[in-house]
Amino acid sequence: MKKYLTYIIAGTLAFTGCDAFLDLEPQSILTEDNAYNDADDWNQNLTSAYGSLQNVFIGKYTITLGEFGTDEVEPFDLSWAAYTELLTYTFNAQHAFFDNHYRECYGGIKRANVVIDMPKDAVDEADYNSMVMQARFLRAIFYFDLVKMYGGVPLWLKSSIDRDNIMIGRSSVDEVYKVIEEDMKAALGLPESWPNAEDKGRATSLAAKAFLARIYLQWGKPDLALQYCRELEGKFHLYEDYADIFDPNNKNQEYENIFEIQSMHSGAWGQEGSIQHSYWGPRNVGGPTNFGGWGGFGPTQYLYDSYDDNDKRKEAFFFTEFNGVPQTPPSTKKFFDEVYGNQIEDDQLNFTLIRYADVLLMRAEALNSIGDQTDEKYTCLNQVRRRAGLADITAADNLSQEEFADAVLEERLHELCCEHLRRFDLIRFGKLKEAVYAATDGEVEIKDYHVLYPIPESAMNANDAITENNPGY
């Protein structure tokens, strides 16, 4: 009977205390109320913005957008429609990879915005400045990838969300570039190099300069690009041995590689390991890179055949056979992890987003574009050619401005192939159509509007303020 009374009382108490009973706190997840207390908390938000670099640049879907549909890379699982469509330019706005790339970029922007919008008094001034500059560096990188792929996109520059004004329309290409420019310039206040080993991998002012050069060049402002290329003179060098560029033992040496996206072997896929070996590695040899097994991709025969036989890179960048298994077309050595490569999507390879050889070639390109008459552009180009064992190109060769541009573009192909640059190089040089036509023996004839991908249909559907897709889609 006593028990019974206890329950009656308990029941009555519960009745009055219902709302308290229903007010529970999450245990394994933070809320706005407890997530942002000190510098470490904000730093973890910044870390996640860095984390988006992996999602955007070392994702299967995102790699393919910069590589397929050019002359340098092709997929091997052609039965997969998503691959074939990119290769043959038969995609439309519903293609899943655009959706993925677009989401990942804006995911990174969201994470960066949280840090950029942090209250000034949340941490001490030095920390505040450093974190905001890093976040703006990252935001610039994500918007740059968006503007290259899709043209003018909506600008989300705030971390707060107003549900009533959630639909933001597209800005113009120039408006997006202006934001990118401002953000990247803000990052010039970062250190040239992080003194502590545990900070290696963070954005630096030198990386910001290299990216400013790339951004201005793509934006059609070679004079501004040139300035930043020059500022990097003497800060970086070219490795003698090509293997050193990609060797995971050389991570973050800041010798040739200016900014690397970090990975580490983690013991399980889906963690911090990279997927690059699994997708680019040799085929038909068992293991994760087996022919088509992972929807793998690799260089085209067209690319391989375009090298001079005495070009050292022909040997340094390609496997024509692996463990006795011929590789036709050859597979690339650029993303090869001897130690962990055979573990599915869990290799230790960093991805170098920008390196000095690229800066040298950009400098040559910029100089050529502004009609510079000095030897500077030859010096830059030849630094890259000499390492490859190729003869210098000099003023004596009497190349016209256009011919020199072609030489630079070819050099970029041979030096930077498979580093997610080709599509944008071809677009910048106005040669995408031509190159695709040549590489496919005329089988794929693209339209002019293909220099932009469509805004993903899911983005159009979810945002009423985006009313028109890119022309042609």
Next chain:
Amino acid sequence: MKKYILTLLAVTFACLAAHAQEYTISGTVTDNEFEPLAGVAVFIEGTLDGTSTDEKGRYSITVEQGQVLEFSFIGMVTQKVTIIKNTRIDVQMEPDAIFLDEAVAIGYGVAKKSDLTGAVSSVKAEDLQNAKIGTVTSALQGLAAGVHVSTGSVKPGGDATVIIRGAGTLTASSAPLYIVDGIPVEGGLQDLSSSDIQSIEILKDASSASIYGSRASNGVVLVTTKKGTADKMRISLNASYGTQRMLNKQDLMNAQQYYDLVSYAQPDDYTWSSEELRLLSRGESTDWQDAITQNGSYQNYNFSISGGSEKIQHYFGLDWYDQIGTIKNSSFKKLTARYNMDAKMNDWFRYGVRFNVIESTLKNINEESDPLYGTMFSAISAQPTAPIFTEDGEYFDGFLNTKANPVAIVDLLDRTTLKSRVVGSFYLEIEPVKNLKIRSDNGGELVFYKTNEYEDERMGQHYTEGGHAKITSSKKRYWQTENTVSYDLNVEDTHKLTVMAGFSASMTEYEDVVADSKKLSSILKYWNLQGAEEHGPNSSYGVKSSLVSFYGRATYNFKDRYLATITMRGDGSSKFAPGHRWGFFPSAALAWRISEESFVKDNVNWISNLKLRASAGRLGNQEIGDFRYAALITLGDPTANYVFGNALASGAQQTNISNPDLTWEKANQYDVAIDFGFLDNRIAGTIEAYYKRTSDLLWEVPLPLESGFGTSLTNIGKIDNRGIEFSINTVNISKRNFSWTTGLNFSVNQNEIMELYNGKTDVNKDLFVGKPISDWYLLKNLGIWQINEAAEAAKYGAVPGDRKVYDRNGDYVINGDDRVFCGQSSPKWYGSFTTTFNLYGFDLSAFFTFAGGHYINNDLRRYLDSYNVWGNMSENYYKYYWREDRPNNRYPAPRVGSAYANGDGTDANLEKGDYLRLRNLELGYTFSKKMLKIMNMRVYVAVQNVFTATEFTGFDVESNSNSNPYPNARSFIGGISINF
């Protein structure tokens, strides 16, 4: 009383007028389970002469030759026996097709079946015996109209999926609420022993289900377990044993065929390894499906004892279930113990307990949730040219499909899930005033899960050198208190009113932890993680949720003719935003028992039961994640983590934006039905129509992608489900030693999205207003481009032999704009048919289930019926792939890079899902108590999955994974059950 006197008089007169041929006949009347029936009326037809059976079912009566004896008992079909010199007539009675006086659980109370106003399907315990292998959830298949049970997973320990009256939700769970003895159970009835079950009631309409308002929009499955019996002790023993043969093995190419095909398709590309050449040179081939499968076996032993006195009754049940699967190294063992007690201290105080302990061990090496990584898929796709063992006796490694050696997996993978579960409750009930009952029912459960996993390095190159062990451990703690007051009022049997009001509160706490280590002792495995050289990733998680409810129900019965029920429930859930936590779920129902009206009762004697009922009400759904209304920041997710200085840095990211308006999903449901019983209820059934509109659907509405948040859980849109259910049970023949009964149920459901949000007519071409949720929207496969179509094919970049896809808009580009609607994936209709014969102690029953009107994407065909560069293909593909010299429209040519060859994105791999399955065929013989003195005993043999008629070509038409299925099996079972 009058009747009784008349009878006495009649008997007296009959005796006085006795003829010479008169003699006394006697016998025993039992029910269909050979239990004696007391109080059976035994009359001589056409006279008033009669008697009734005593406690032991015995009777004796004086008769004449040629007279007909009539045995009748409520709830049983009346039987007639003609007297031909017999001195002893034993009668076995068969229950009515419907037993109207049966008490049916309705949630927080019981009601007589005849008094029901809502749609409640009752499942009898013995019907569950149709399914011996598998869970109680899967045993529900076909037992109730409107309840669609698909086998789901047939792996040992796997469970079925149940959808009642169509899926009416998009994001929230569409599984019904399971309540066992008052305690909600997550995820089905897999832990229960079917022998412990007294009855299962399925509450389908708003009126019956709204007493569980908040969680009831998918229907409620109420399970009541057995109570002790007051009269005498009963002991029952059941044992069954069976063997299982895998079904639908896929016909794949053998090594030579594989060699021929690859050599034809990729003459220069493929390098045959020395091991493959060794196998080929010997003319051997590896059948990987055979290599990893075996004949399964199953055994189930069950013991129960029940008894007691008027004061206290006990039931104790013990059940052992042991199944060894058809894929090697997979098994499921379960031990269940149950103790139920009910006691009556005095006239006004009762109490009781329900207590259930379950321990199970699951070994599983075929995770269907991993469609491309599981053992079965590895076996199907492994090339037949690969040997199991290399010349050196090692497991062959280096499969084209990049998977491990399937045989190495079944030999070496050690993955065991242990589950321990304790569920218990006790109740106190006082009756301070007659008919006023105050009851407090309190209980809870504790569930512990632990998965121990060890991957041996010998499994292959993808497995960690030095081994990999992982332990996942979780705990669930649940408690609830339910307190009710009820009052019965009966005014001269004319007005009967029952009111009940109650309050309940419950709390669920869940936590788990994962420990992951690599490079460790292969002897100590997961028992010594501290000995490992590498640790992590480790993780832990915890979450709580709570629910508070008030509820009430009033039922009114006027002269057993007019019935009304009003139910109301208010629920507060922690899952929703403050201010939107409370939901109110009212319902009302009316019923009219036409058969009780004098104009029927007195005039139409073939109508024994006719009831018209209608109900309307609202139900809710809250089965979503916790704290989805709040802005959430996740810490340490791999997609947010990064690496600085070659060391892991954990990242924090916002993963959910706040939705301060998040609230209940609501389903308004309307129901009309006719219950009928004709010819002494020999024919009984129900025809029922329902209409259910779910609104405020909990759905992940896409946010602008630019926000960086994919979606936000929001209440939007409307979905309609409408359907008709029909069920009929008949007692076709009921003779002394021969009876024949049949049952049929059939349900039709139509599902339609009525509204999405912001006026959208579709979301991402995935959900469409005006279409069912599960509609396929795909490109249309038109066969294969033929030689004479080469010019046309070229316009699409295709060549003869490639798959031809319908270009809907005629723009010579095949893309998403060319998609068409290709049918739905959920069955439009389903049901079952059962028939049972009883003849001189023998019983023979057949149980069929069927479903159809839907299409299944058989993604196994994607791999098997087109040229697959990394795995085996079907034998049919080898025989019929397109070649210039044998053009056809079946399979594309084996050409790497042939667009749409595997049918992805098209309807090429859709197959009709219609099927008819003879699920159980059973023959038994019962030795009656009379024969064995102290007990009765039934022995039986059964075959399950005798045949399935279907066009579907995968492993199982009901399976939810087609690319990595656990194969279904035909089972041969023998068993014995003994009752003392």
